[in-house]
Amino acid sequence: xxRLVPLIxxxxxxxxxxxxxFIPPMEGLGENFTLFFDIIAVFAFFLGGGNLVxxxxxxxxxxSDDWEFSIVTLVGFFVMLAAGLFKIGNPGDIASSxxxxxxxxxxxxxxxxxxxxxxxxxxxxFFVASASYRAFRAKNREATLLLVAAFIILLGSTPFGTMLTxxxxxxxxxxxxxxxxxxxxxxxxxxxxxxxxxGIGLGVVSISLRLILGLERTYLGxxxx
Amino acid sequence: xxxxxxxxxxxxxxxxxxxxLYRTINGHPIERRVVFLYIGLAIAxxxxxxxxxxxxxxxxxxxxxxxxxxxxxxSKVLAAFDFDPSSAPELQPMGVAFMKYxxxxxxxxxxxxLWPQGPQQANQAIEDAMLDPLIAEKNLVYGVDYVNLGYxxxxxxxxxxxxxxxxxxxxxxxxxxxxxxxxxxxxxxxxSNIDFIFNLSAGKPGTVEWIQIAVDRFGAKCGAGNTAVxxxxxxxxxxxxxxxxxxxGMSGGxxxxxxxxxxxxxxxxxxxxxISHAMVIAFIIMGNIAFFMTRKKKxx
Numbered sequence: 001x002x003r004l005v006p007l008i009x010x011x012x013x014x015x016x017x018x019x020x021x022f023i024p025p026m027e028g029l030g031e032n033f034t035l036f037f038d039i040i041a042v043f044a045f046f047l048g049g050g051n052l053v054x055x056x057x058x059x060x061x062x063x064s065d066d067w068e069f070s071i072v073t074l075v076g077f078f079v080m081l082a083a084g085l086f087k088i089g090n091p092g093d094i095a096s097s098x099x100x101x102x103x104x105x106x107x108x109x110x111x112x113x114x115x116x117x118x119x120x121x122x123x124x125x126f127f128v129a130s131a132s133y134r135a136f137r138a139k140n141r142e143a144t145l146l147l148v149a150a151f152i153i154l155l156g157s158t159p160f161g162t163m164l165t166x167x168x169x170x171x172x173x174x175x176x177x178x179x180x181x182x183x184x185x186x187x188x189x190x191x192x193x194x195x196x197x198x199g200i201g202l203g204v205v206s207i208s209l210r211l212i213l214g215l216e217r218t219y220l221g222x223x224x225x
Numbered sequence: 226x227x228x229x230x231x232x233x234x235x236x237x238x239x240x241x242x243x244x245x246l247y248r249t250i251n252g253h254p255i256e257r258r259v260v261f262l263y264i265g266l267a268i269a270x271x272x273x274x275x276x277x278x279x280x281x282x283x284x285x286x287x288x289x290x291x292x293x294x295x296x297x298x299x300s301k302v303l304a305a306f307d308f309d310p311s312s313a314p315e316l317q318p319m320g321v322a323f324m325k326y327x328x329x330x331x332x333x334x335x336x337x338x339l340w341p342q343g344p345q346q347a348n349q350a351i352e353d354a355m356l357d358p359l360i361a362e363k364n365l366v367y368g369v370d371y372v373n374l375g376y377x378x379x380x381x382x383x384x385x386x387x388x389x390x391x392x393x394x395x396x397x398x399x400x401x402x403x404x405x406x407x408x409x410x411x412x413x414x415x416x417s418n419i420d421f422i423f424n425l426s427a428g429k430p431g432t433v434e435w436i437q438i439a440v441d442r443f444g445a446k447c448g449a450g451n452t453a454v455x456x457x458x459x460x461x462x463x464x465x466x467x468x469x470x471x472x473x474g475m476s477g478g479x480x481x482x483x484x485x486x487x488x489x490x491x492x493x494x495x496x497x498x499x500i501s502h503a504m505v506i507a508f509i510i511m512g513n514i515a516f517f518m519t520r521k522k523k524x525x
Contacts, residue, residue, distance in 0.1 A: 037382045117311040163278075
């Protein structure tokens with residue numbers, strides 16, 4: 001029974017969602033199921049938050065490596081949670097928007113979260129440059145092709161490409177770096193991306209059918225199924 | 226003054242690369258921390274130089290601008306901000322430029338987000354756009370000229386539900402005002418009442434989901450702005466005509482600003498990106514010179 005019920009739910013929901021695309025009278029039923037998904041998705045936030053607290057409390061209690069960072073994580077989590085739940089500093093009442101100007105939540109978001117997130121992402125530039133200097137070598141034909149493509153895209157995505165090859169006559173404009181970059185993106189890249197999309201599509205169809213028909217049961221925790 | 230100092234320092238940094246090349250050729254590659262320093266300077270100094278660079282408008286950007294030009298005043302435009310602050314340096318300038326264009330052309334703008342932080346980024350973009358004197362003098366009213374529907378969990382299922390009823394997904398807007406009380410939403414039921422969708426995306430859910438559901442299933446017209454990393458993934462939809470124009474990365478933002486005569490952050494940032502890309506290329510070339518020289522020595 002523990003396994004039969006989830007299998008039946010999966011079969012019914014999967015079948016209805018497929019049929020709702022092709023049979024107009026069933027469209028409403030399909031939409032109701034998507035609403036169920038939204039409700040389940042909201043629960044995922046509770047589970048995610050709960051899991052974060054559990055993992056970091058465990059780390060602190062066991063004094064695991066870098067447990068001090070867990071304090072920062074939990075303090076940040078609870079401060080934002082309190083600011084959002086109790087609408088601290090909010091100009092309106094408890095029912096007003098959490099993102100209203102003047103609220104503590106909005107102040108922390110703009111002054112702490114936004115700069116920190118941007119900084120974390122910006123660090124990528126440093127690692128990419130360092131890795132390129134140390135590891136990006138034209139060791140063989142394939143690596144050389146990759147290197148040339150990278151140069152063209154790097155130059156083509158900035159005005160440098162235009163500056164370097166603006167002297168190339170119009171009749172040979174395909175050899176201007178920005179045009180070469182566009183060609184790379186819209187021909188070889190396009191072909192590769194389409195192949196990936198078609199591959200993913202076929203994979204999704206196959207795994208969906210296996211789930212609906214109950215052949216794929218690993219999501220039930222049954223690895224041997 | 227600051228600009229001049231930054232320019233001089235940039236030249237010194239550029240010339241010092243000759244020393245780095247010399248060291249690398251002699252088998253003494255520079256430390257990782259020095260590479261970090263060079264990249265830091267190559268990004269920071271150009272920002273202080275406050276220079277712009279000539280940006281040619283590519284066909285993909287022009288297509289988006291042409292599609293927007295076809296819209297008439299009063300057109301309903303849905304702007305989906307599907308990104309978080311980590312992608313804001315690339316996508317926020319596009320958002321601001323789009324808002325400026327939309328407000329100046331008297332479009333009715335409906336904002337939403339499939340990412341939790343998206344609507345807040347949208348609010349920021351609207352505030353920045355409002356600083357423009359031409360827009361400020363229009364005295365735009367929330368709920369009449371623009372609205373922020375906020376965030377809704379559920380990713381692509383939200384788009385699917387919006388295909389039949391917007392109100393079902395957003396009974397209240399970002400300010401907790403009821404859907405029916407907002408004048409701008411009075412005659413909006415689903416995508417058939419929306420003239421254009423503009424999506425700013427940094428991943429999933431994002432442009433691909435908007436195309437697959439809003440465009441393919443419900444017949445909406447959609448243009449997008451993506452991070453440079455994500456842009457190659459949406460090219461198949463662009464070439465097939467499912468996507469009406471694409472702004473790819475910082476350069477896409479700068480091109481959009483140029484095409485719409487809305488000079489903003491992207492036009493300034495593109496100069497810093499140009500110098501930092503040049504620096505990365507220089508490092509790759511130096512690394513390869515060292516590699517080939519070492520290999521030659523080993524063979525000898």
